[in-house]
Amino acid sequence: MSDLSAPITALKGVGEALALKLGRLGIERVSDLLFHLPLRYQDRTRLTPIGLLRAGQEAVIEGEVTACDVVKGRRRSLLVRLRDASGILSLRFFHFSPAQQQQLRPGTTVRAFGEARAGATGLEIYHPEYRLSGSETPVDEYFTPIYPTTEGLNQPRLRALAQQALGLLDDAPEALPDVIPDTLLQRFQLPGLHASLHLLHQPPPDVNIEQLTFGQHPATRRLALEELLAHQLSLREVRLRIQADGAPTLPSGRSLQARFLAQLPFALTGAQRRVLEEISHDLSRPAPMLRLIQGDVGSGKTVVAAMAALSALAGNCQAAIMAPTEILAEQHYRSFKAWFEPLGIEVAWLAGKLKGKARLDAKAAIADGRARMVVGTHALFQDDVHFQCLGLAIIDEQHRFGVHQRLALREKGEAGGLTPHQLIMTATPIPRTLAMSAYADLDVSVIDELPPGRTPVKTVVVPDERRPEVVERIRLACSEGRQAYWVCTLIDESEVLQCQAAEVTRDELTVALPELAVGLVHGRMKSSEKAEVMTAFKAGELDLLVATTVIEVGVDVPNASLMIIENPERLGLSQLHQLRGRVGRGSTESFCVLLYHPPLSKSSRQRLAVMRETTDGFRIAEKDLEIRGPGEVLGTRQTGLAQMKIADLERDADLLERVTAMAQTLQGNPDITAVLVRRWLGEAAGRYGQV
Numbered sequence: 001m002s003d004l005s006a007p008i009t010a011l012k013g014v015g016e017a018l019a020l021k022l023g024r025l026g027i028e029r030v031s032d033l034l035f036h037l038p039l040r041y042q043d044r045t046r047l048t049p050i051g052l053l054r055a056g057q058e059a060v061i062e063g064e065v066t067a068c069d070v071v072k073g074r075r076r077s078l079l080v081r082l083r084d085a086s087g088i089l090s091l092r093f094f095h096f097s098p099a100q101q102q103q104l105r106p107g108t109t110v111r112a113f114g115e116a117r118a119g120a121t122g123l124e125i126y127h128p129e130y131r132l133s134g135s136e137t138p139v140d141e142y143f144t145p146i147y148p149t150t151e152g153l154n155q156p157r158l159r160a161l162a163q164q165a166l167g168l169l170d171d172a173p174e175a176l177p178d179v180i181p182d183t184l185l186q187r188f189q190l191p192g193l194h195a196s197l198h199l200l201h202q203p204p205p206d207v208n209i210e211q212l213t214f215g216q217h218p219a220t221r222r223l224a225l226e227e228l229l230a231h232q233l234s235l236r237e238v239r240l241r242i243q244a245d246g247a248p249t250l251p252s253g254r255s256l257q258a259r260f261l262a263q264l265p266f267a268l269t270g271a272q273r274r275v276l277e278e279i280s281h282d283l284s285r286p287a288p289m290l291r292l293i294q295g296d297v298g299s300g301k302t303v304v305a306a307m308a309a310l311s312a313l314a315g316n317c318q319a320a321i322m323a324p325t326e327i328l329a330e331q332h333y334r335s336f337k338a339w340f341e342p343l344g345i346e347v348a349w350l351a352g353k354l355k356g357k358a359r360l361d362a363k364a365a366i367a368d369g370r371a372r373m374v375v376g377t378h379a380l381f382q383d384d385v386h387f388q389c390l391g392l393a394i395i396d397e398q399h400r401f402g403v404h405q406r407l408a409l410r411e412k413g414e415a416g417g418l419t420p421h422q423l424i425m426t427a428t429p430i431p432r433t434l435a436m437s438a439y440a441d442l443d444v445s446v447i448d449e450l451p452p453g454r455t456p457v458k459t460v461v462v463p464d465e466r467r468p469e470v471v472e473r474i475r476l477a478c479s480e481g482r483q484a485y486w487v488c489t490l491i492d493e494s495e496v497l498q499c500q501a502a503e504v505t506r507d508e509l510t511v512a513l514p515e516l517a518v519g520l521v522h523g524r525m526k527s528s529e530k531a532e533v534m535t536a537f538k539a540g541e542l543d544l545l546v547a548t549t550v551i552e553v554g555v556d557v558p559n560a561s562l563m564i565i566e567n568p569e570r571l572g573l574s575q576l577h578q579l580r581g582r583v584g585r586g587s588t589e590s591f592c593v594l595l596y597h598p599p600l601s602k603s604s605r606q607r608l609a610v611m612r613e614t615t616d617g618f619r620i621a622e623k624d625l626e627i628r629g630p631g632e633v634l635g636t637r638q639t640g641l642a643q644m645k646i647a648d649l650e651r652d653a654d655l656l657e658r659v660t661a662m663a664q665t666l667q668g669n670p671d672i673t674a675v676l677v678r679r680w681l682g683e684a685a686g687r688y689g690q691v
């Protein structure tokens with residue numbers, strides 16, 4: 001006698017070959033079958049009068065054969081005319097046998113199921129499932145589920161397996177505990193787990209099939225709720241695990257911070273100060289901080305990071321900042337060097353491309369603690385890098401890093417036996433409800449104010465026929481001492497092609513604008529070359545910088561006030577917003593020209609209109625979410641959220657607040673958490689745990 005937790009091969013008729021196929025669907029244990037839910041349903045629970053049938057509709061019909069002939073059209077086919085009291089339609093078979101032709105002779109009553117389509121003879125069903133019937137042949141008792149499947153595994157087979165699993169569930173209901181308390185279910189008017197599973201695998205004929213199809217049925221919502229809850233609980237578990245470790249308690253380092261601020265040519269904004277308060281509070285506690293700063297491009301996150309780093313240094317610890325690209329890491333390196341060396345703080349630099357002696361030196365300085373501040377790419381968190389005492393790890397632009405790296409960071413504190421505090425910074429604003437789910441393991445601070453004196457970037461959308469005008473615009477801006485970016489995009493994933501396109505554009509613009517100094521930066525240049533070009537641009541030695549989207553993140557040149565983005569229709573809204581954020585950092589009015597290639601699709605036009613209408617990162621993120629969906633917005637690598645089985649962050653957005661509240665209540669209960677996480681995340685949860 002098999003049970004729900006048994007491997008799938010425990011079921012009757014499941015051998016190794018079938019188990020392999022099921023494995024491709026993520027079905028390994030019997031209970032996985034229960035959570036392998038139908039994509040859609042067919043209604044075979046009632047007969048539809050032929051006269052009521054419309055093209056596109058799937059239905060069971062029954063009628064008497066009035067004619068059965070082989071017809072020669074473009075393809076030879078068997079055409080069977082079928083009539084009931086309400087109308088007439090044709091069944092058409094392109095593959096048929098003489099026996100079939102014989103069987104379907106006029107006068108026979110046939111019941112058929114299939115999708116009606118507009119054909120040569122009116123409504124037709126191609127290759128219906130059919131059988132000869134008498135008037136007492138019963139219709140199905142339930143809607144027919146159609147499951148996601150894989151090659152070599154047909155629907156009847158999957159259906160039979162699901163039925164077996166449901167049978168086992170009925171025999172031993174306690175094997176699949178319903179962990180959501182009744183009171184909660186009643187409050188939200190949601191059914192229990194077992195009832196939901198039964199309904200979804202076997203919807204009765206009176207079910208609201210529209211609701212079911214669009215994921216609005218209480219049974220679906222109930223499971224979506226549970227899945228969202230499982231994801232949140234697993235993230236919270238990561239958090240609890242990290243926070244169970246000790247962290248160095250760090251002083252605010254006020255005097256060091258004051259000396260730093262005195263060097264800056266500006267005062268902090270209110271939002272920067274508020275976020276710093278939140279950070280100081282976290283750093284003064286003996287548990288690791290896990291805090292995300294969301295701040296639009298240009299909101300001044302780097303200075304906040306520097307201030308936090310100074311707290312760590314004042315507490316005799318090291319601080320590290322990790323950036324996702326070498327260009328950005330190098331820029332941070334230059335900023336931190338300029339800021340910290342006057343204060344007598346040594347800043348080290350480490351990236352993948354740093355080789356040989358320079359690398360050994362950097363690692364030695366990090367290990368023996370000479371380097372107090374460390375800047376780099378993810379190379380910082382490789383196994384061979386040891387810190388003397390890492391007190392604070394700052395991760396910039398975190399949408400490129402995931403939960404795994406967050407856990408891996410723990411180990412970098414090994415020397416002192418303490419786990420570093422973590423500060424994560426992102427310029428990708430995420431709508432609040434989404435953030436609650438995606439960042440359930442983090443506290444969130446928002447820098448919701450831009451430094452004063454910025455004028456919002458004006459955006460214009462221009463077809464590429466008007467390229468010559470745009471070139472004139474660059475000439476004018478640069479003749480007035482300002483600088484410009486020209487961003488080349490390519491839909492092609494190939495970096496080689498992107499870079500070639502950028503080179504061609506650079507050449508063309510050099511010819512068109514002979515009086516300007518034109519630079520080029522792209523992903524295939526050596527990092528030293530990139531850095532040289534960026535430095536020259538920042539120093540004003542270049543007027544115009546042609547670039548691929550490598551400049552997307554974080555590059556800061558306040559004098560640049562014009563950006564041309566070629567083929568913006570190929571980019572997502574958030575990416576456009578990031579790019580555009582490179583201008584509008586100084587006090588002169590800035591412009592962004594979206595130079596598109598007509599014709600535009602409807603959704604492209606929508607997206608470009610959003611860019612023209614607003615510079616508010618949160619609004620853009622919300623639109624992006626509407627247009628592209630959460631998987632794209634969050635990035636699949638970041639969380640498991642994009643791979644949910646049933647829940648849909650957009651559709652189920654209204655559940656998220658409840659889920660958060662429930663997760664808060666349940667997180668202290670390891671049994672419930674364990675059951676839910678195993679049920680919904682399975683392997684993935686195991687991976688979180690191993691890091």
Ligand code: ADP
Nearest residue numbers: 266267268269297298299300301302303451556
């Ligand atoms: P982001 O949040 O996009 O990383 P940065 O930290 O690069 O933004 O800051 C953008 C620019 O704004 C930098 O030139 C920085 O020196 C400047 N800046 C930061 N804070 C302030 C402030 N309070 N007042 C004026 N300028 C500021």
Ligand code: MG
Nearest residue numbers: 301302396554
């Ligand atoms: Mg930045």
